[in-house]
Amino acid sequence: PMTTGYVYHELYGWHDTGTHASLAPADPRRGIQPFHHLENPEAKRRVHELLVVTGLIDRLTRLTPRPATDEEILLVHTPGHLARLTKANDTGGDGGDGSTPFGRGGLDIARLAAGGAIRAAEAVLEGKVDNAYALVRPPGHHAVPDSGMGFCMLANIAIALRAVRRTHNVARVAVVDIDVHHGNGTQTVFWEDPNVLALSLHQDRFFPPNSGFVTERGAGAGFGYTLNLPLPPGTGTGGYLEATRRVVLPALRRFKPDLIVVAAGFDANALDPLGRMMLTPRAYREMARMVLDAAADLCDGRVLCVHEGGYAAAYVPFCANAVIEVLAGVTEPFREPFSFDNMGQQELQPHQDAAIKATEALLGDI
Numbered sequence: 001p002m003t004t005g006y007v008y009h010e011l012y013g014w015h016d017t018g019t020h021a022s023l024a025p026a027d028p029r030r031g032i033q034p035f036h037h038l039e040n041p042e043a044k045r046r047v048h049e050l051l052v053v054t055g056l057i058d059r060l061t062r063l064t065p066r067p068a069t070d071e072e073i074l075l076v077h078t079p080g081h082l083a084r085l086t087k088a089n090d091t092g093g094d095g096g097d098g099s100t101p102f103g104r105g106g107l108d109i110a111r112l113a114a115g116g117a118i119r120a121a122e123a124v125l126e127g128k129v130d131n132a133y134a135l136v137r138p139p140g141h142h143a144v145p146d147s148g149m150g151f152c153m154l155a156n157i158a159i160a161l162r163a164v165r166r167t168h169n170v171a172r173v174a175v176v177d178i179d180v181h182h183g184n185g186t187q188t189v190f191w192e193d194p195n196v197l198a199l200s201l202h203q204d205r206f207f208p209p210n211s212g213f214v215t216e217r218g219a220g221a222g223f224g225y226t227l228n229l230p231l232p233p234g235t236g237t238g239g240y241l242e243a244t245r246r247v248v249l250p251a252l253r254r255f256k257p258d259l260i261v262v263a264a265g266f267d268a269n270a271l272d273p274l275g276r277m278m279l280t281p282r283a284y285r286e287m288a289r290m291v292l293d294a295a296a297d298l299c300d301g302r303v304l305c306v307h308e309g310g311y312a313a314a315y316v317p318f319c320a321n322a323v324i325e326v327l328a329g330v331t332e333p334f335r336e337p338f339s340f341d342n343m344g345q346q347e348l349q350p351h352q353d354a355a356i357k358a359t360e361a362l363l364g365d366i
Ligand SMILES: Cc1nn(C)c(C)c1/N=N/c1ccc(/C=C/C(=O)NO)cc1
Pocket: 022, 023, 099, 139, 142, 150, 151, 179, 180, 181, 207, 209, 265, 267, 274, 308, 309, 310
């Protein structure tokens, strides 16, 4: 049976995003009533609790996160960004875009998230586990070298990859970002790097603004190793499974990675307050199945999932659990209490097919 590493720490739930800097920053003078920041602990803490209550956690190999060091952070981020976070760590502050708040000690928790991704990557590359799931918070895929962005303080995946590539023999890494938002941070960091394939499936023109177009392909030696598939709002199971079959799998087969990293955001779920897609636990299960099978063919099953977004506290637990079950080789899947698999338009739609075709046409440059 598969051995699956698992990173979680209660401190991830103590990262405090408050009500003052959400998308509707509380301000009675402007008629904006306080509402919790969407990136709050609930959805992610409930993922962990579901694993505990179902007992799946007992089949996982628990990995203990450690704080990422300044040196590791500086493999990706500028000294100015680290200084900004360090300076505000005693009082709380913002990661840099006004939407990325943190409380006192927020940098310590962000270090633990990036360090959790490092620890999980090391365990997979050292063969301690076949694959791993790092349920970390705050998320990371929007953070760029000189700033935090979109609820992300540190670029967890990019830091983990730069850190482990110094000490482990891993030539090529594919990052598949299934979060509903564009994985701009990962793309930026590895823009000129032909040894990291940065592939992002995301809702067209959502976040970051003006980011994630199919024309963004990398530069220099890295040209062709950035792939974007912007999908129209309302894309469901059919669109995502077709995108996986026709873009993700062929890209992986051409690239032949030594490690596959999934930026596992679940805000494409059918109940998400932010995303406008229609995915269900079954859709996530089938996507994970396809990626795991490709990993078995290409890189001895080495897959590292790092949690990103996903805000429907009632639904994300079932979606993330479905992916973790596939990683752990569970044969009798958890049956979620309600399903949106039969909603209208779950099947592939012509305009979604057109979007997939546009990215499919770029595979030849890998
Ligand atoms: C634009 C804009 N303009 N303004 C004023 C604000 C406050 C804007 N931020 N919007 C955002 C910021 C972050 C997300 C999602 C993050 C995530 O889940 N990543 O995975 C979505 C919308």
